[in-house]
Amino acid sequence: EPEVTQTPSHQVTQMGQEVILRCVPISNHLYFYWYRQILGQKVEFLVSFYNNEISEKSEIFDDQFSVERPDGSNFTLKIRSTKLEDSAMYFCASRARGVTVGYTFGSGTRLTVV
């Protein structure tokens, strides 16, 4: 069964450093998303991406965040200057065209900011 692949699985970074989280969505999917989940809490929407541009972003997705689909297969989330409160599990998701299809989530990247 096709999967959404995320790397790395765990990243530890110092406060103020830039991090890039990588995702390879399912190949025929057209819609891409990033979500985050702070430990023990619910899953929160960050951003959606379609046709090489942001469709929608949440209040969490401020100027320190950016997304990119640099080569037609990877989908990246960059955090420019990490803060302690950015520590969370970050999930990438993708889906195909159509309202009846599901959203497939990747295995996640656990980001720890120290």
Add this chain to the structure above:
Amino acid sequence: ELKVEQNPLFLSMQEGKNYTIYCNYSTTSDRLYWYRQDPGKSLESLFVLLSNGAVKQEGRLMASLDTKARLSTLHITAAVHDLSATYFCAVVNTDKLIFGTGTRLQVFP
């Protein structure tokens, strides 16, 4: 702003018993999903509910949707330990998913 609430937040139940998790949402939506999450793991899709009155069943889990009441239920029949996990409902809003608060289910012998 769409709000999605689940109850209970935590459910400890004995093997063999039945129980229902409730998911309420605040504004109209035409799609609702249920996901399972094991500790430290990703979100596994369980059900997609697309219309009012939709009912889906898989094994010991059955999900239903009442769009008029803005309510979905996830019913667990004769619980087994392997069902221990956190269950999230998620409602579609302008293409993105808005997740509920989650219900942590623990099944004990």
